[in-house]
Amino acid sequence: MAANPMTQFEVYRIGPEIKIGSFDISFTNASLFMVISSLAILIIFNLGSKKNSLLPNKIQLLAELSYTFVSKMISDTAGSKAKPYFAFIFSLFMFVLFCNMFGMIPYTFTVTSHIIVTFVLAAFIFIGVTIIGFIKHGFGYLKLFVPSGVPVVLLPLIVIIEIISYLSRPISLSVRLFANMMAGHTMMKVFGGFVISLGIVGGWLPLSFSVALTGLEILVAFLQAYVFAILTCIYLNDALNLHH
């Protein structure tokens, strides 16, 4: 009777089918919300940086606060060496945040609730960080897997654990974001379905839950974007500073 809560994640083609070779790169609803999120970011930050007044207006304040927020996050976790990667982490944070937030509007599509999207982002970060690490430290980057102050007997075990944890970084990073977004949206859909199935008499309780969940999900949307960005900073810090 209740609506399948997973239908909201379905991807469908908008417009004609586009193919390059054997690859289908048609414009879908997912692509639409990627474009909308990116455009929204560009418009807001373009307006926020257009004119410089000593006393910033609201949109300029928003842009500058986001700038200093991300800048502080990077310098706190990865130090001053991470400055060249500021633009990437800023765009990453904003992209994930806007995709999450657009997903909170009813009848929209949540780009980040798809494992393939988050995995591509995470894999790109993982490969990029690994390349940066090897460029900065050469084969000395492998010291990352050998923590100092560990008894020699335990060393082989620790090294294996470290390698596994390093290799699982893209998976944990992508699954964390994807699962959070999917679970939240599914839960909201389920509660929405309860409102309908219980009707005007008993539907008030799930409705109030639904309202509360919406607030929670907005928090989660921000938090997951923040976590995604800050974990990227931490991985970058490992590659740049090699603390182990």
Added chain:
Amino acid sequence: MIKKIFFQSIFFNFFFLKEVFSAESGGMPQLNPEFWISQIFWLSLTFGILYIVLSKLILPKISANLELRKSQIQENIEAAEKQRQSSEAKLKEYEEIVVKSKIEAKNIFKDAREKALKNINSKKENLDQQIDEEIKKAEKEIDVLKKNAPEKINKIAIETSSEILKKLIGADVNNSSISAIVDDLSKRGGNKYYGN
């Protein structure tokens, strides 16, 4: 209000009913690889454009804006600091002038007092000296008179005694013998002879 919500819920019911009947596929649509390539392609495209535009156009502008504001505020603070310092220096100058003039006034007062005191002292000394000299002179005169007095007295005594004797006896008595007696008497002390 309740009526409105009621009608709204009925209105939204149609949306959900439509979905209820259209929902047929099971499982997670995320694991359906049909549009994976498309999603990867559009993600790379949109994120790439976003990154390039942000990093080349927008973020440098925001950074410049922030820097400009920071430097402007810094400049203002520095200017304020400078003005504060200059006003402090002026205040110090003023205080120094006040202290200096106070010291000067004190010195002038002191000098005047000393001068006056000196003047008085010197005049006093002069007067004292004059008085001393006068006293000494007078004492000398008195001394001289004192020294001369016994001789004169003796002379007078001799003369008077010789005249008395002449009148009494009617004959001249040798002056030298009278003088001897007078001397003798004056040496022994007149009081014993003359009584009270």
